[in-house]
Amino acid sequence: MFYSVKVNCRKNAGLPQQTNIKRIFIMGDPDSKRYPPEIQSMPDAFRQLSDASTFHGVISAADAASLAQQMGISLEQLATKLVPFAQLYAVVPISNYQVGAVGVGLTGALYYGANLEVAGEALSFTVHAEQACIANAWVNGEQGLATLAISAAPCGYCRQFLYELVDAATLTIALPGQPLQPLTYYLPDPFGPHDLGVQGGLMQAQSNGLSVGQPLDQTGQAALAAANASYSPYTSTFAGVALRTSAGVICAGRYAENAAYNPSMSPLEAALSQLVFNNQPFDTIVEAVLVEAPGTASQVGTTQTVLSAVSSTPLTVYVTS
Ligand SMILES: [Zn+2]
16 A cells, blocks of 8 residues: 655755754864864774764774774773763754764664754754664664663663663673663663563664555665565554655655654654764755554654654655555
8 A cells, every 4th residue: 555645844854954052063064163172082994984974973893993902902992982972963952952872783883863953843852872883783784782881871771672682681881980780780670571571672673574566666666675674563554664865865754653652753753863873954855755564553644743843745655464
């Protein structure tokens, strides 16, 4: 089934570039990138890869190992040093409170995360830096995190979100000036997927076997792939979103459910966060596709609402057979 949803752009907000004086990287304008003072302690190689037009908040395992070796530090320590650089990507028109996170994937690659707020919309649409980091690592093929370095202690919501990870039992949290601690140190008496009889967890490779029964363009295919890899063990309403910009960049986001329901992450939020790391302003979105399975927790309404806050592009929806 296919339909197109007309949405009115109520604010034409685009990417909030205005008023946030702390923001030193304006999306869509690479020349605006200015690094925090911590750049002084980083090797030239970091500056080079970070300056590359193709950089999108991911440092390959080989580059990460090379940087750590040059600096004589561990990957966990490198991730902690990179947190201020991930923080540059925060989009915080409401709170002006920037949070950065850097995840060390099981492969040894590093992934940035930064918080994202949607101007004018409910605070519940906020993406936390930890969530952005997980979405970034997951959509780039990672199947678990060893360590998550964060600029401040994770909020209760994120502790619950992180406990959904397939390797939550071994994930460690790195905070400034504090010893590395397991996630479970910050979340005693946890409630998680195992309490609801779910085996495995978030970031585990999924193949949900969805199809839409008709040819799809590249953006539609990316949305379908995201839905097929999405994590929806509680409602089976698998979902994925893909956004294409006028520069031809396609960013996808996968739905991530949580045992406690509220900390679930919508596929649109994940995709918008990917746009930020790919330096694509929201007002350059020219195509938006949601693919979802029929179920009890549809993303259609909320995706329309949030999309219309940042873009006048209509949402195309495919419901899988
Ligand atoms: Zn949080």
